[in-house]
Amino acid sequence: MTLEMIAGFVAGLCLLIGSFFVLVGAIGLLKFNDSMCRLHAPTKVGTVGIGMMLLASMLNAIAAGTGSMHELLIMAFLFVTAPVSANFIAKVNIHRRSCETPPPPLEDDTWSTLNSPEAEQP
Amino acid sequence: MARAFNWLLPHPLLTLILTVVWVLLQNNVSAGMVVFGIILGIIIPLITSAWWPDRPKGFRLGKMFVYSVIVIWDILVANVQVAWIVLTVPNAKLKPAWIAIPLELRQPEAITVLAGTITLTPGTVSSDLSDEGHSLLVHVLHTDDPDGVRDDIKNRYERRLLEIFS
Numbered sequence: 001m002t003l004e005m006i007a008g009f010v011a012g013l014c015l016l017i018g019s020f021f022v023l024v025g026a027i028g029l030l031k032f033n034d035s036m037c038r039l040h041a042p043t044k045v046g047t048v049g050i051g052m053m054l055l056a057s058m059l060n061a062i063a064a065g066t067g068s069m070h071e072l073l074i075m076a077f078l079f080v081t082a083p084v085s086a087n088f089i090a091k092v093n094i095h096r097r098s099c100e101t102p103p104p105p106l107e108d109d110t111w112s113t114l115n116s117p118e119a120e121q122p
Numbered sequence: 123m124a125r126a127f128n129w130l131l132p133h134p135l136l137t138l139i140l141t142v143v144w145v146l147l148q149n150n151v152s153a154g155m156v157v158f159g160i161i162l163g164i165i166i167p168l169i170t171s172a173w174w175p176d177r178p179k180g181f182r183l184g185k186m187f188v189y190s191v192i193v194i195w196d197i198l199v200a201n202v203q204v205a206w207i208v209l210t211v212p213n214a215k216l217k218p219a220w221i222a223i224p225l226e227l228r229q230p231e232a233i234t235v236l237a238g239t240i241t242l243t244p245g246t247v248s249s250d251l252s253d254e255g256h257s258l259l260v261h262v263l264h265t266d267d268p269d270g271v272r273d274d275i276k277n278r279y280e281r282r283l284l285e286i287f288s
Contacts, residue, residue: 107254
């Protein structure tokens with residue numbers, strides 16, 4: 001049992017866990033009825049699923065002696081950009097009324113997506 | 123001395139991040155790469171400082187580190203919970219909900235971090251901000267207790283962010 005073999009097994013385990021979460025994300029995307037609920041699935045894939053696959057890639061590279069740090073950057077950029085795209089899709093859903101209209105906010109007049117000139121007209 | 127420091131490094135944290143990103147991109151920790159990264163990290167904030175008019179003054183790096191560890195742990199735990207919901211709860215029994223969270227945070231940067239955190243922890247997606255920025259709209263996939271989720275977010279994340287950006 002060399003260190004390289006152990007790293008290989010751990011990397012394989014990480015790949016399995018990662019692909020399980022990606023599969024669950026895809027099932028969620030197909031299963032739910034409401035477009036807002038469907039939005040929850042991609043945010044899962046983006047975090048643990050991809051994170052585990054990148055971890056496997058890193059472990060494999062380090063065990064093979066060509067250690068690479070690019071995966072850390074991929075993870076960092078993914079974590080920064082995933083919420084932005086999710087927010088945009090949610091805003092489109094609210095704007096197109098393709099989901100239940102949210103209740104009014106507690107402190108201000110309305111939500112910024114609904115605060116448009118067209119919204120005033122019936 | 124302090125003025126020279128402020129002039130050369132208008133945004134010390136951005137300098138650090140740019141240097142680290144440069145070294146990671148090159149995949150090569152050598153003296154030359156680090157020096158070049160530092161040069162980039164000094165030049166880019168100087169050129170772009172005009173587009174950062176109201177950057178937050180106080181930022182506690184140590185507390186941000188603790189916060190990141192808590193968030194990563196929450197992401198792992200909540201991922202398993204949501205996978206369970208996706209696989210076992212039928213559509214008819216799903217209870218999605220909108221939650222309006224009144225915000226105490228005022229800096230745009232802090233609100234961005236809070237919204238990003240909420241989206242990254244599975245089961246909740248931050249969807250919208252109210253027109254004057256005092257409330258955050260969050261969509262929850264499945265909950266029996268919307269008020270509990272709101273208090274959880276306020277106590278667990280917003281309270282810590284208030285300390286970080288103070």
